[in-house]
Amino acid sequence: MTTSPSPTPAVRLTAIEKRFGAVRANRGASLEVRPGEIHALVGENGAGKSTLMKILSGAMPCDGGTIEVGGRDVTGWTTAEAIASGVGMVHQHFMLVPTLTVAENVVLGREPVSVGTFDRARAVREVEQLSEQSGLIVPADRLVADLSVGEAQRVEILKTLYRGARILLLDEPTAVLSPPEVAELWKVLRRVRDGGATIVLITHKLDEVMSVTEQVTVMRQGETVARFATRDTTPEGIAHAMVGRAVDLSVREGRSVGREAGGAPALEVRDLVVRGARVDRAVNGVSFTVAPGEILGIAGVEGNGQTELLEAIAGLRPVAGGRVLLGGADVTTLDVRARGDAGLSHIPEDRHRRGLILEYSIADNLILGQQHHFQRRGVLDGAAIAANAATQIAAYDIRPTDAALPAQALSGGNQQKIVIAREMARPFTALLAAQPTRGVDVGAIEFIHEELRKARDAGKAILLVSAELREVLTLADRVAVMYGGRFVTVLPRREANEEVLGPYMTGAKREDAA
């Protein structure tokens, strides 16, 4: 761990402490960023990166330590003060008001005024000017609700620039972007940096760290554990610091010999049409099959119908047209439980909303949806439930191991293991896996991927949806890209890579391979 000899760092955080109840999110964390650099702040989920940035941006106070910006002690400042001093944060979850226009969102809190009233025309003019200067092209007059994710993010960055931000903090900005949008973002950030700004980038994607940053600070369990100059290190070196042990980073591809041949499909979907909350046809005529022993991966930018597709197959959402077949039998009209008993397992994308009841114990969560198999004469069978919990907790290494603890007491990775243990334990022929590793740490990701491969090798059919293209490429035997409610291409794994899939993900290219 070396410290740079720079006289006045743009940002210096020293010995930051932050507690949330019993959890110490930051334990003496530190960070030093030089003016004019792009600095990566990396670490696993829960390492305390976002907390540290929220403290720096004034969004929450720290319990101890000092914050210096441009050599000035600003410990304990508010969001408004941070903004006034040129520190702006682009949040992971967009902080935009969907019912306001782009211009209104950008100027909110610092509105141009004429004769006591909000000067909308000037707001639009200023936003358009700034948009041109920075290369962040946005439609100033449109409602934010109507923007694409990429556009929304540009609005977020414009918001900070409008407030004169000289220090930009970006929290996982690429998580929701397609590859071309990511490339565009880097171009803009470099331009902003060349204009004299300093940028701190929170990420856990090491390829981003290597390609756009000059310095890297690594956090683990609330502490700052390492700091490198990017050119002096390797992805392996950073990963080692993140996890505290050597990690195998090689992308293990799905078997290049796909299961093109062989037998009846375990899961078949024909001309499926599903209505969405905002779009009339969120899924607009999708057909595909998944063979036993195959993983079909669905790539695509989130919000293109993946959620609706999986929920419709699972029986959580009514189907407006088309059929769902499981092992050749039509299950389109069956309810969720009946589909489960017919051999369908489902790892839902949002474990808090769909996958778990957070207040319930680990043991109860492990039988959720299968409680009718754990009863005797209409009464829950405590002994069987306890035995099931003991087996699963051991098999899936769920920690802590006390089955009576409520699920909310567990980390994201361990919560996800509960869901996966439950869905893998039931007899099933097909598995729907939606964002199976979202918000879980690197160690748990490895474990979950291994479980999915094992299930595939045991002859299960798996339909995988992931916002991480890398994850799809790592696991899938065939890759489909979903855009605008349709499958725009389906490729064998060996023909799929980021360059090939990118244009399909943005809708620039389509062959309607439905």
Place this chain on the structure above:
Amino acid sequence: MSLLLFLAQTLRIAIPYLFAAAGGALAERAGVVSLTLEGFMLGGAFGAVLGSHYTGSAWIGLVTGVAWGLMLALIHAVCSIRYKADQIVVGVAINLFTVGITRFFLQLAFESSSNSPRVAGFGGDAGSSAAAFLTNPLVWMGIVVMPALWWVVQKTTFGLRVRAVGEHPQAAASVGVPVNRVRYVAVLGSGALAALGGVYLALDQHQFTDSMTAGRGFIALAAVIFGRWDPLRAGLACLLFAAAETLQIQLQAAQLIPSQFVAMIPYVLTIVAVAGVVGRSTPPAALGRTTD
């Protein structure tokens, strides 16, 4: 009955709805549930009669009526914003509290459990010509209240901030908008506006009678929902409800249909409206939610 008379009667009935619905629209756009309109109105009515009784001035009654509304709104704001209590529970509590406290002071001040003595009011005596109510300044204020509120919400920075904190308070906070302060102002404003509805009722009738608002606050809230939280549309909804009520009074007098059915008209219309017959209405996304 002439059309002019029908319109005049409709307007007269609509004024308290317009004030209360304006208050409701303001607070709800800022993300605070306005179940309290009924209580604010009743408090405003009683406050107005107290002020008018002791000073003999209807104008001072107007001021004391608004003061009562502000006081009740402050309780609502402190419980809902400062202490993050469930806004529906707080709303119900404030409504019940207001019924009790006005009854208590009615007994204390006027030694009556049903009504106050006659006080100075606006718009001529009860039973005077229908046109006399046009001399009531509150009528003119009521006519402009919705357009004025629309202008505030759509055209001022305060309005922009109200809309932002009602839809996405975290986003507003992230750019330094003082979310709680905006909500306090909106709730207090809603208390003052809704109280004016009660002031109008009391000073129009020149007295306070126990529970005299009789559910008007809830009908005003229905108008807000019917109007999809837009002041102008909510204003039109108020006029519609008032027209239905006028119609009901006329039909009742004509005795064509059993009066009980006729009496239902405004309420049935309210249910139909709120049930979403006029298309789906989407409330402000953060309605009823407080954040840290």
